[in-house]
Amino acid sequence: MSSNPPIPTKPDDVTASWLSAVLTDTAADVIVDEVQVTAVGTGQTGATYRVQARYGNQQPGLPDSFIIKLPHQDLSVRERVSPSYRSEHSFYTDVADTVRAPVPQCYHCEIDETGADFVLLLEDLAPAVQGDQLAGCDLAQANLAVEALAGLHGPRWCDPTWLQFSGATMPKPDAAFAKGMGDIAKMAADTTLEKLGSAMTVDARETLRETSTLVADWLMLEPDRYCLLHGDYRLDNLLFDPENTRVTVVDWQTLTVGLPARDLAYFIATGLHPQTRAETEQDLVRRYHRTLVTYGIDDYSESDCWRDYRLGLPQIPLIASFGTAFSASTDRGDGMMVAMLERGCQAIRELGTLELIRELS
Structure with a gap:
């Protein structure tokens, strides 16, 4: 004012x-x-x-x-x-x-x-505690986070005003934008492998390379299902009260318009250790879907939500490689990126995400 x-x-x-x-x-x-x-x-x-x-x-x-x-x-x-x-x-x-x-x-x-x-x-939300991306979270925290995420997506699900929203750092992509992002994703993946490849497993390195070549096609999938995404919905951007009864979401600097489950996949597969993720991800996706229904989203099936979750996983190598390629390195930051890439790439392999992208493209 x-x-x-x-x-x-x-x-x-x-x-x-x-x-x-x-x-x-x-x-x-x-x-x-x-x-x-x-x-x-x-x-x-x-x-x-x-x-x-x-x-x-x-x-x-x-x-x-x-x-x-x-x-x-x-x-x-x-x-x-x-x-x-x-x-x-x-x-x-x-x-x-x-x-x-x-x-x-x-x-x-x-x-x-x-x-x-x-x-x-x-x-000031003290004594709330910031989530720890390296340590991961427990199931109680994950449940809070996916319900909160549905609270972001559900009220304005497929709201056409998002298509003209000027506050997004990444708008809903058209073909030209998707191609440009695909080119940048390949460059960022190469840079990430130069910086962090020695700390990554062979499987993760290969998955990162392969995923980067599919980003342009991936961004164009399911164009009729969209909303505003947080864009970096991970533990470091969540604050939990000491009793784990409330979560608060912060750091709204990467707003994106796209497939809602990109946020969901990004959180689950980076915030949980792989074994815990594999044991709980279906229940967490189901909880997210049930919460969406409470906001009136009644034309979106649970099976479509699960498929979108699988489809959303490339959000992890995309954001992690961009963060690595275009930001200054710190010891904790590098360790966090390696952990996110390892967890995310393992989920991509286990859930057949790249095969799904090729099938739908």
Whole structure:
């Protein structure tokens, strides 16, 4: 809004006066006397901080602690990843209230015309704990995650307005887009194998190569079944309360329009160890499908959902290889990508996904 102070670009810009101004949009005449800003995480696209506030007046309903996301401090990185900021801004301002995905309460979200300056002020969900992609999750957490995912997909299943949604970093593909993505996928797979191939099994390397050659065809399958996807629906982007009774979904920077089960397959096959995945995936897909039905999706059979789950698995090598090829390496990041690729490629082999793509193409 024009009445707001400038968008903060660094933690020192998050002042008591700035917080007072933006919170006044939520509760009138907010007076913040003091703020304390501490880093709680840094990422490849931005930085996250905890903001503790001391009020000079009583403000019922306003917390003493918030989480704030700011852009990356490197200007060149900020410009390169600005589409991610636009996606997250679009989600919280245009989408969040229209779906049933469990998300943090948003107190302020703003972006400038260039997309390079961006701020997101959210509720602090502590003591909720971030999922651990390397360790994997248990069945209770997986159940929560697939139900939450249906809450994203179901309310606006096959909504034609997604076809013109400008907030997606990856829109619903046409033939030209799919071909371009296929070319990039092959390049990203080659780069990933150069960087991480020595840490991968022979089978995973071969599956990654083969899958990359089918991405263009894969993206064009089932064009009449689509919705908005999270795009990176994995454990590191989920927060679980200590009792494992609630999950909250964060990091909406990779919004995609496409086959819904791409999100489902990506989560199940990367978040569970292969043996656990093989033992539980049918039940998890069934739970997701049953939850979709509660949103009125009554023309989508359980057998079609299972086939789409198998069909969605290339989302894993696609996103993991893009992340490896186009982002800076860290020890944990590389280990996470190897784990995701190994788990995902094993699921692709065991469930006959590449054969299914060839059959349907």
